[in-house]
Amino acid sequence: MNVLVVGGAGYIGSHCVRQLIAAGHNPVVLDNLVFGYRAAVDKDVPFYSVNLGNESEVGKILRKEKIDIVMHFAAFAYVGESVTDPLKYYFNNVASTLHLLRCMIGSGVKKFVFSSTCATYGIPEKMPLVETMPQAPINPYGQTKLDIENALKSFAHAYGLSFAAFRYFNAAGAAEDGRIGECHNPETHLIPLVIDAAIGKRENVQVFGTDYPTPDGTCLRDYVHVDDLSRAHIAVFDKLEKPGTALFYNLGTGTPTSVLEVIQAVEKVTGKKVPYVTAPRRAGDPPALYADSTKAKTELNWEPKFTTIEPIVASAWKWHSQHPDGFKK
Incomplete structure (x- = not known):
C-alpha cells in the first residue's frame, strides 16, 4: 500500500517508515521538521516538508502519491509544556489533525492510523490498563489526544472513515542497526x-x-520498543477494510x-x-x-x-x- 506517514521524520514515525519498507509497503513522508530530522529518513523515500494547515498542498500530495492509508505521528508531546502553553497543543494536536482529516475525507482517503497515548487515561485506579477503562486526562496533552479519538468516532459514523488509535505507553529504544534512534531537543525521556x-x-x-x-x-x-510499536501499526492495516471501523488498542509489554x-x-x-x-x-x-x-x-x-x-x-x-x-x- 501507499502510506502517508505524517511526522515520518520524528522518533516513532521514522522507525515506522523503515518497518513499512521491510513489510513491502511504499511510505511517503510528510513532516515540517519542527521536531523531525530529514536525516532520519532514507533519501529514496518521497519526502514533503508541508504544514498540515495547508490543505491545498496536503490534498495534492494525497492525490499525486495515490495514498491508500495515512499514519499520523505529528503531535507535540511535552506534558509540562502542554500545561504552560495549552494553545500551542490545541492548535497543533487538534486543529492541525482536523485539517488533515478534512483533507483526507475530501480526497477519498478513508483509512487512518492514529498515534494516541496512555495519557488519555489520566491517573487510573487499578493496573494493568485495559482499553475499556475510563479516560480522564490530567493535562492538555492527554486531552488533545482524547479529543481526536472522540472526533474519529464521529467521523467513522458520518463519513465512513476507518481508523485505529494506538494508546502508547513509554516508547523506547532504537533501530537494531543503530542507524536511527531517539533524538529530542529538549530530551525528557x-x-x-x-x-x-x-x-x-x-x-x-x-x-x-x-x-x-x-x-x-x-x-x-x-517501556515498549519503538520497532514493536511500528509493527503493530502495520498489522492493523487489514482490519480497516470495512468503512466506519473504529479500533482502539493499548501497546505495551x-x-x-x-x-x-x-x-x-x-x-x-x-x-x-x-x-x-x-x-x-x-x-x-x-x-x-x-x-x-x-x-x-x-x-x-x-x-x-x-x-x-x-x-x-x-x-x-x-x-x-x-x-x-x-x-x-
Whole structure:
C-alpha cells in the first residue's frame, strides 16, 4: 500500500517508515521538521516538508502519491509544556489533525492510523490498563489526544472513515542497526537521559520520588520498543477494510520497570556508573502505569519482540554511542 506517514521524520514515525519498507509497503513522508530530522529518513523515500494547515498542498500530495492509508505521528508531546502553553497543543494536536482529516475525507482517503497515548487515561485506579477503562486526562496533552479519538468516532459514523488509535505507553529504544534512534531537543525521556548521565553529557539524572508503594520506591513504567510499536501499526492495516471501523488498542509489554531498574540496566549495558540524585515526587505522577495489551495480541497477532528492559536499553545505547550528537539539522 501507499502510506502517508505524517511526522515520518520524528522518533516513532521514522522507525515506522523503515518497518513499512521491510513489510513491502511504499511510505511517503510528510513532516515540517519542527521536531523531525530529514536525516532520519532514507533519501529514496518521497519526502514533503508541508504544514498540515495547508490543505491545498496536503490534498495534492494525497492525490499525486495515490495514498491508500495515512499514519499520523505529528503531535507535540511535552506534558509540562502542554500545561504552560495549552494553545500551542490545541492548535497543533487538534486543529492541525482536523485539517488533515478534512483533507483526507475530501480526497477519498478513508483509512487512518492514529498515534494516541496512555495519557488519555489520566491517573487510573487499578493496573494493568485495559482499553475499556475510563479516560480522564490530567493535562492538555492527554486531552488533545482524547479529543481526536472522540472526533474519529464521529467521523467513522458520518463519513465512513476507518481508523485505529494506538494508546502508547513509554516508547523506547532504537533501530537494531543503530542507524536511527531517539533524538529530542529538549530530551525528557528517561532512558536517553540516563545514558547521557552515564557518558557525562549531563551531570546527573534526577529520580523523582523514592517513596512510592513499589518494590524499590520509584515509579513503575511500561517501556515498549519503538520497532514493536511500528509493527503493530502495520498489522492493523487489514482490519480497516470495512468503512466506519473504529479500533482502539493499548501497546505495551505489560511488564513494568522502575526508574532504578532503568538506571541499573544502563549501567550494565554501558559498563558505566550513572550519577543520579533523588528529588521530590512530581505532581500527577502515578506510582505505576502499565498495559494490558491482550486485545492487540489477540486481534492483530502482535507480540513484542523486546519484552525486558535490557535489550531495549542496549538498542538505545547502540544509537547513542554511534551518534553522540544525535542527528544534525
